[in-house]
């Protein structure tokens with residue numbers, strides 16, 4: 001028991017320390033940009049991991065929720081002059097509602113069918129965004145007003161670094177709170193056996209919907225932040241490839257590992273950026289990483305390394 | 316008083332009736348065994364009583380209420396718990412966490428309290444863990460508290476499911492072949508465990524092939540054959556029933 005809660009606070013503390021020390025190693029805007037993008041992906045992945053890694057479901061459509069949040073914020077601030085800090089929660093609430101409505105029919109599906117169902121959902125979002133030219137700018141995308149804090153427009157990468165870092169730490173904290181609770185155990189039980197979960201009193205449909213909505217809202221918040229950070233948004237954010245990238249990050253880092261999701265997002269966001277030659281083959285790299293992980297390290301990086309470390313310590 | 320009343324219960328899969336017009340009552344506080352050859356429909360019956368299958372026809376009353384077709388989690392909340400013939404252990408969780416899941420209905424499941432981690436959540440976790448450890452000792456699994464189910468022997472997993480089912484504090488416990496695959500010593504321990512559970516006031520419906528165990532502990536026995544009731548009574552009545560002897564006990568005893 002004590003060991004478990006120490007792993008919780010210890011992990012969170014390590015994350016904060018890394019975040020605080022990291023700027024010492026970042027000596028130009030370009031580095032900051034990579035780290036900010038890592039943070040945004042990590043936020044989405046921590047939420048997505050609750051759905052995939054803990055509850056044992058699959059989604060090939062979460063980029064759709066990310067994009068809905070991004071476009072929600074872009075449209076409300078750009079066309080209707082809403083303050084960004086109102087547009088963000090409003091978009092998140094709307095995305096949560098959309099996720100809640102699609103949850104019941106879609107989460108009745110399992111395995112391949114669920115993958116196809118969520119894939120279809122993502123494609124619908126992509127098509128709607130591409131078609132609604134008047135609102136979204138269509139395939140060309142649209143510019144987005146910057147975030148403002150106390151009347152000041154935020155352009156500085158260092159400020160953005162701290163904004164994203166704060167939201168990431170908060171997201172990890174919320175995820176850890178869910179995991180180490182009766183709700184978290186219910187989610188993992190659903191992963192283990194739906195019949196056994198339901199006869200133990202777990203309302204399987206309700207918990208699946210709950211975690212789906214939570215992960216969608218988190219993706220939406222990340223999307224809203226991304227849209228203001230980048231200042232421009234295109235429909236590709238809703239695309240199938242983006243959804244696959246997110247799932248690959250979760251799988252590589254480690255299913256059912258909150259810190260694994262952060263590590264997975266870090267590696268797979270940074271690699272294509274740092275190895276410039278890889279960039280043209282980005283999807284090839286993602287595919288290879290996904291295949292390699294499934295074959296050689298099905299539990300993912302962080303759980304595998306943690307297990308090795310424990311074995312080593314026991315000796 | 317009858318805790319469970321089954322009347323005209325039928326379940327068909329395609330053209331085949333796994334359970335056909337079955338009627339029987341289970342008295343509160345008893346051990347009520349259901350025996351019958353493989354394919355007789357025992358597990359199908361459990362699946363209907365626990366809500367995993369909805370009946371094709373007939374009614375199920377529990378504690379005086381019609382619960383026919385109710386969802387499993389609703390029936391669990393009403394006090395019905397069970398184990399599975401084919402293990403349904405949560406292999407992605409530790410042994411003690413499996414038992415903690417059994418406490419789900421008694422735990423704090425408020426999302427807001429969970430998200431901001433109110434002290435009640437941490438306290439509840441500690442309490443659930445303590446109670447689960449107690450239950451594991453109760454079923455004889457004290458040595459497995461920190462272990463992954465994947466490295467536990469089959470007999471221990473069967474008990475783990477019993478501990479998980481008991482963690483829900485049920486009024487009615489359905490045990491589907493708890494002694495299958497166990498050696499005689501382990502079967503003897505299961506025998507004592509079921510007696511202990513009965514003595515604590517829980518009504519037990521037991522599906523089991525081990526005749527010594529069944530004859531030893533049952534207050535009442537229902538014999539199923541091809542989904543229909545073949546005989547019903549206490550162990551002596553069932554043992555003497557010529558149809559039962561012919562159809563089922565014949566070869567062995």
Ligand SMILES: Nc1ncnc2c1ncn2[C@@H]1O[C@H](COP(=O)(O)OP(=O)(O)O)[C@@H](O)[C@H]1O
Nearest residue numbers: 328332333351352353354355356357358359360
């Ligand atoms: N989900 C199902 N779909 C189709 N047939 C089933 C299903 N469940 C059970 N059956 C059939 O119902 C009959 C009774 O099975 P079961 O209840 O498992 O028997 P028992 O537990 O007494 O061995 C068998 O013929 C079995 O094949």
Ligand SMILES: [Mg+2]
Nearest residue numbers: 357358359400
């Ligand atoms: Mg059976």
